[in-house]
Amino acid sequence: MELVGEEEVIKSFSSVVNELTHLCKENAEALRSDESAEGQRLSAAFLAIIDHIKTILPSLDKIRAVAPLYDFSPETPGNGYRSFVNIVETFVAHALKLAREVAAARNNLFFRKSGYMKEVEACSHVLASLGTCLEHLVTYIDLSETGNLFPDDKHSPAELLAKTTNINQICFYGRCLGFQFCESMRKALQFICITMASYSEAYYNSGGLISKATNSVYTGSKYLIDPELRARRIVNIAQYSDVEFCKAFWQLAETDLMQKLPSLVTPSVAINQEISIPPQSFTIIGIDGSDVIVPAPSSHIGPKPVLVRLISANHREGMLGKTTDTHSLPPSPYLLVHCHGGGFVAQSSRSHECYLRDWANWLNVPIISVDYSLAPDAPFPRALEETLYAYCWARKNCNMLGSTGQKVILVGDSAGANLNLGVALKCIEMGLPRPHGMFLAYVPVLVAFIPSPARLLCFMDPLLPFGFMMRCLKAYAGHLSIDTKKDEQKSEENIDDLPYFEGEIPAKNSKADEEMKGQLEDESLTELPLRSPSKFSDHESDSMTTVSLVSPPALQPENSAAARSRKYVAQFLDRYVQNDKIKDDEEQDVLFEAPQAENSVPPSPTLVERFSSMASSFTGHFSVSGSSLSREPSLEVACG
Structure with missing residues (x-):
């Protein structure tokens, strides 16, 4: 089968954009005369789609033009920039399908204005968030060398990743969940996300197994019929749950x-x-x-x-x-x-x-x-x-x-x-x-907190949201920074014990020392594959050194960019991987608060085991031969 060329793809996408813009104008004009609140909001949502399309196109064209420069090879055209171009094109096609449905049904007697209003508004929100993502990608292009997917060392990873907080993640987990995947996968992803939201209530709420199971059935139906509520719940889970929740949910399998x-x-x-x-x-x-x-x-x-x-x-x-x-x-x-x-x-x-x-x-x-x-x-x-x-x-x-x-x-x-x-x-x-x-x-x-085009995809990932990814990496390698802090404390104690001449005061906490201390404290993940655990753990428990995922240690040059970026990792972890309570002015959007180790009772560690026991009893009623299951x-x- 002959592959479609780049020019044909651009031409096809341009026709899709033109048709979408035309239909949005027609729908907005037709619904403007509708005096109901749903009709007015629906008309405004179509106009918003037109505005977002106009905003997206310049960034999309720039990214599409430079994306081939970041391919691994001409035979393997693929990178994070290409992925975002494909995602935007896929969603524009989804928006066109929705606009056609509204155009065909808006004059019907049983036109569902309320339902279509929510769908079109969700569509406009996703386009707005995609536009924000594209703006970040354009920034990455400007800050990186041609062909290099990672920004230069003049800007810290924490600085660049902190700017992504203005991306609205909620719209990616609501009515448009999994739009970037094929139709057969969307249903499965929707089921997983509904299960995640429902399980979180059972995990964090008190009560017995029966009450939790009953509540899960109720909340499951609630999150099925209210995608916006499900989306807010998932984003809050991703931001405020601890790694134990991630483990407990994935251990349901x-x-x-x-x-x-x-x-x-x-x-x-x-x-x-x-x-x-x-x-x-x-x-x-x-x-x-x-x-x-x-x-x-x-x-x-x-x-x-x-x-x-x-x-x-x-x-x-x-x-x-x-x-x-x-x-x-x-x-x-x-x-x-x-x-x-x-x-x-x-x-x-x-x-x-x-x-x-x-x-x-x-x-x-x-x-x-x-x-x-x-x-x-x-x-x-x-x-x-x-x-x-x-x-x-x-x-x-x-x-x-x-x-x-x-x-x-x-x-x-x-x-x-x-x-x-x-x-x-x-x-x-x-x-x-x-x-x-x-x-x-x-x-x-690259097991490091360095922004890249592909890393932005986790802001819309149904299986591994950004917060989950950060907690998993912190659980896997966060101990390195803790051990480094202990070594630093021991080093300071040894310095205090050293004698010095009269009139000499040991220089402590100088500006240079503080900068070096910051680098040591924050060195946890950026060069994880390059470090030996001997520097952080007891020699008796260190049976072998680690290896680089790029090249053998003997062949690796000093990476000044990676060295500078270490300084910001722990600050980024503390800022974005947190279990703190939400600010008072945000409490109206909070669906739960992560349990505090000092002020609240931690969730039952046996919840999964209790579900497993109930499931085991349930499967006993099936006539399955023991040999096939044993x-x-x-x-x-x-x-x-």
Whole structure:
């Protein structure tokens, strides 16, 4: 199929804009004579759409013209600027469809003025917010070098990100939720957002399980029929909830009912075995033929077994796990090593079985999925340690996984994809056998609070809003800044103990010292992949150093821009990742306040478990054979 050229796309979009402007003028003129409040507001909303279109077009044209300069290559045309151009074009097409509906129905006797008024007003609000986003993108273009997606070091990340607070996020989570996605995804995203809003009330409200369940049903219907209320709730959740709420909501996929769902709706597999790898160091043959020691994970939470799940559609010779198959296939030359997503704080291999089972059947290869420890209990670099450990163990013991290890592929999404990148670079650094390929879905490569065109997309992301993303990153790596502060305090105490000559007063808190202290305090995430945890944690718990997601440490030049940007990270975290109460003048828009650790009782930590217990009892009424739902208990294996 021949791709449509850039000129054809621009010409087509121009015709869409012209038709939309024409219909908006006609609708506004026709409804101007309507004396009802709904008719007047509907007419004004169409005029507002025309104004927003006129405002958007100059910025859109500038961004479209320079977007090709930021592509990875001519063969892969894609970047954050292109994404926003596509989003604006998609929404203009959505607005045109709505304008056509109003034009066709406005003269009918049963014309729903109230319903269309809300739809058109929501449409105008989204166009206004998109216009604000485009203005920020134009600023990024002016502040960055040609071809560089990130602004120069003359402006701090906090300064640029602080300006994005004028973006109205509420309109993206109301009636226009998920407009940038295909129709089949919008319903699923709407269901997830309704569930999130309803679950937040059950999570933060007091009462028993029955009252919370009843209230969730009521609020679910309320958020279904009132998209504006749902949008305000979601934005407040994203801004004021803590990371424990994010974990609790995403852990709903870990309930018994949801975990038994793959057995009911996805293809069956012969092997679904959890394997426990003991925390013992072992050696593996490196790429140069020498033995390389792979240390057991030990940072933060001490030595613990690493859990992996083996999934295979067929039993193969030497494969772990019990099966009813009487015939075993020969070992496969392939092996997939999977890392699940979840923002480093949630989910497991079981909640990702829905597609892992499909992959195991479609590809007919064994898959192991790593259940790495989650933040904030096990922050960076624990997950990377465990993922590398599991990968090396799988390479050495591939015969127990039904594979010859001829081709080992790393697979992951989101946080799991980030860990896979770290594993690949650690293999290069340590001289370990490298993976033969990687499949990385929506991988965050730059784990830093640096504004970019793609990062602005999180302001309209239904699954990972901006506030959620910030809290996940803070839970995963925020401990680095805390440890740095402790080191700074110890350093000051040591300085106080040093003797000095009479008449000499040790210079403390000078301007230069304050600037340096600010850099140390705020250095948490900007250069996370470049730092060794040895600088922040005990040497005994540091089993390995971290790696850059760009290049091996030995090849990395000093990055002055990144060094300057560290200074602002903690201030940005404190400003935008907060659990403080909302100001008094904003209380009328607040749907809940995040619980304070000192003044309120924290939400029940067993809410998910109680839902899980209820779901488990509920599923007992289904006539599902035990063999199809049961899993073998965790199987402990040796490292060598």
